[in-house]
Amino acid sequence: MNAPNSRLPLRCWAEIDLAALERNLRLIRASLPAHIRYVAVVKADAYGHGLHQTVARLMHSGADLFAVATLAEATAVRELGPGWPVLLLSPLLPEEDHYLADYDLAATVSTADEVQRFDAVGRAAGRPVAVHLKIDTGMGRLGVWHEQAPALYAQIAASPHLRLAGVFTHFASPDDDSAFTEEQRRRFLAALARCEGIKLSELFVHADNSSGLETMPGASPFNAVRVGLLQFGILPHPNSLLAQVHTEPVLSFRTRVGITKTLPRGTTVSYGRTHTLTRDTVIAVLCAGYGDGIPRSVSNRAQVLIAGQRCPVLGRVTMDQTIVDVTGVPGVKCGDEVVLVGRQDGAEISVSEFSRWADTIPWETLCSVSKRVPRLYRTALGV
Ligand SMILES: Cc1ncc(COP(=O)(O)O)c(C=O)c1O
Known part of the structure; x- marks a missing residue:
């Protein structure tokens, strides 16, 4: 076990079992079809587990992409691994924009204003900025409303300094409202069907978090999952179908x-x-x-x-x-x-x-x- 910075006796501490984290990732992967890529959600200091140690172990264990909330988290992940794609799930403030190019980060796009801003960053940097188009299918938070998604997609596709790397949505009640989750999936897929020329097989196409995973359809364009809680060994809710995946608390x-x-x-x-x-x-x-x-x-x-x-x-x-x-x-x-x-x-x-x-x-x-x-x-x- 690694010692903390201080050599003082411990009064209150958290023990983090990184080997369990690695086993959890392998178990979750094994329960999913082989083509599904693993987006590790490590925001909020990796759910309190410590960003550096968690990300380093998940890189070693085969995560495909890291999703974070803040620029500070994104730059920390980038410094740990130059090769890994890093997606910022939260909106950027205007003065943060240039870090996308400086640190080779992917941004979430919900608005036409963001398309213009990030395109300008790509132009200034001389190489395209990666973006994931987020579609609001009923969460009512980030993302372009699904009916307007094809228009925003067209703007991204027409922007020479942007590279579309993914499309995604987020479920509002995957743990207790499967009918609405299905409706959100339907809206998402319907919006994508109206995005002319989109090549889904070349993108990360993701919606499912730890709860959504259990309703994930077999044959569909979804090719990635965003897993936070479950990788830390906690079932999103007691009756989860994922109880069959015997993850352990980290x-x-x-x-x-x-x-x-x-x-x-x-x-x-x-x-x-x-x-x-x-x-x-x-x-x-x-x-x-x-x-x-x-x-x-x-x-x-x-x-x-x-x-x-x-x-x-x-x-x-x-x-x-x-x-x-x-x-x-x-x-x-x-x-x-x-x-x-x-x-x-x-x-x-x-x-x-x-x-x-x-x-x-x-x-x-x-x-x-x-x-x-x-x-x-x-x-x-x-x-
Ligand atoms: C956009 C987004 N995707 C994925 C996740 C991961 O969810 P979970 O921890 O339930 O796996 C979160 C968590 O808050 C999120 O906000």
């Missing part, structure tokens, strides 16, 4: 016990006095709070693992400490390891379970593990 989130003490029945615990002890209770004060990424919304709801046993959170999570009930776990002491998300002695708390306590989704939980939390990387390939 990240675990851990802290340690600061102090233990016994408090008498009737004592209230933490800010706001939202929990009153119903018996004499042994509490453990943990070395992590919302400053580390344990959201306040899990107050009085979450559980943690200590010695493989579930211990309930008592009262409100505070910035640097969280209080749990360890009455049922004899011998807990200062320094003991605590699992917030992950496995310990045969027990497990998944990101999904933790997210339900927080009334949020796994994507947000992963992105919320704060900068204060060092990431430790396991690198062995394993079996």
Whole structure:
């Protein structure tokens, strides 16, 4: 396991199993038809897993393209691997445009204004800028509205300093509305059918993210998938057909016990006095709070693992400490390891379970593990 920058003892940390990430990518690939290319979505610091380490491992494991949100992320990926296509999923600000040429990045195009701006960048650089045309089929966010997509495509095709590298759309409810997902696919394919002269086989044609994958049609022009959550070993929703793809969690989130003490029945615990002890209770004060990424919304709801046993959170999570009930776990002491998300002695708390306590989704939980939390990387390939 790699040491973090600091040599100080760990109080709260995330362990990232890069070998599991690699196995996940291979499993997902194996579950898809061989011609489907793998777009690794690594925005938001690779969903909190650490951009550099994650991307380096995914390059080694055979990702075909990296999708990011910001220019900073895009340039970081470019510096790691000159050969890989990098797609910016978010719009660029005008003063960011020239980086497309400087760093050989592909831009998402939704508007005629972007076509003109990126064409000007290609002209100034003396080589075409790569773009992916995004088509809004019902997400109502980025992309040209599907009915207007053929006109925007024609503008791109007529721009000498642009190179169309891909076309894509994004599903609004792939996890719980298959009828609307199908409608979005239909709109996308209908729009492409009206793009005169488009050569889909030469482009990345992509729509499916971790949820959409399960409704992906067999024979169709789709030839790439954009995978974020699933590569980190988390199913997008509990009834996912992808449960058959046995990916494993890549990240675990851990802290340690600061102090233990016994408090008498009737004592209230933490800010706001939202929990009153119903018996004499042994509490453990943990070395992590919302400053580390344990959201306040899990107050009085979450559980943690200590010695493989579930211990309930008592009262409100505070910035640097969280209080749990360890009455049922004899011998807990200062320094003991605590699992917030992950496995310990045969027990497990998944990101999904933790997210339900927080009334949020796994994507947000992963992105919320704060900068204060060092990431430790396991690198062995394993079996
Ligand atoms: C445009 C786009 N494509 C793909 C993804 C990846 O989605 P998932 O993490 O569900 O695989 C995202 C994630 O937010 C996204 O915004």
